[in-house]
Amino acid sequence: MITRDYASDPNHRMFHQANLLKWNDGHGLRFTHDWFRFPGKFHPPLVEHILRSVKPSGVIDPMAGVGTVAVEAKAAGVPSLSIEIDPVSSFFIGVKTTPISRRTLEAAWKDLSDSLEYFRRTEKEIEIRKFRDIRVDLMRQGLSAVNATDLERLTYWFRRYVLLDYARIDHAIWNGGLPHRSKDVRRFFLACLFSSIRRISFADPSPVSGLEITKHMTDNIEDGYAIDVFAQFKRRVGLAIRRMDEYTTYLNKKGTTDTPSYTAQVDCLDLMKLAQPSGFEANLIFFSPPYCNAIEYWRRHRLEFFLSRFLDEHGVSALHRKSVGRTTSGRVVKEIPKLGYLPIDSP
């Protein structure tokens, strides 16, 4: 499967090129890259440059995060296989590499936003909600109407009305708000909703590691913290449609729209057990592991896991045990399996 050891080939031209500092930062914001805030991502121009220089026939990213390699690989016409253990990140890889036309998304957004209009809170109400939340019984009633009573346990992280608005948008995506739309279109809007979560919770959106309710946030909350779930969602939809349009237009122009991007939500230690997608051949492995335990991805995404119902509390502890870079005790890997790729296998 893997044929050439580029990393230890000093004559390969990728080692003689490019002053990395010349790359314009704005370049990292193109395509669908900045859809979901994710610390420790690859800088996209680096990935683009390496793919262009190496010209692999296929690429595997065994710790794919939110798919920077996959997005760039499709743009370059290189088939990719992304392996990622975190279900929220895997979900984003899939959405970010599935092109959908601006026309379809704008028409779908019109239907969805019309269906949400009835529930939308006015500016005046948002102002009142800064200090006065809705009653518990009203939240329960509302959550029950959209089959989301399980979300009540998250009130430590959210205002009650915020949980209710979130659940209503989620419900509309799957039930009536997007009539006759494909699963891909629904997943697109769900991704927009997920990417607004850190902006509507009490957790400070800036720290990279966990879900801290920092002093900065408690001060904000005491001073009256206005949270408009619909406005945040709309903002994310606007950004995502622009980015997806840029990506789709680029892929169409380059003729790479049909380049396969496979995603597997599994432990990378099981890479060699994974059934290879038919016709897929890779001669490059390209990845970045979690950096010295600095970012606990599994911990950081807990709100997304619970709101999406991708994982419950047991699922999160199982994910924690398998995550590379965990800071507390878990599975001990006594013998690292050989991957058949020299730079990784050699001690």
Ligand SMILES: C[S@@+](CC[C@H](N)C(=O)[O-])C[C@H]1O[C@@H](n2cnc3c(N)ncnc32)[C@H](O)[C@@H]1O
């Ligand atoms: C530094 S991030 C990769 C970021 C990625 N290069 C990007 O640009 O989005 C490391 C990733 O490794 C994933 N990871 C940790 N343990 C894993 C495991 N056992 N199997 C697969 N992925 C794992 C984490 O969930 C995290 O998303």
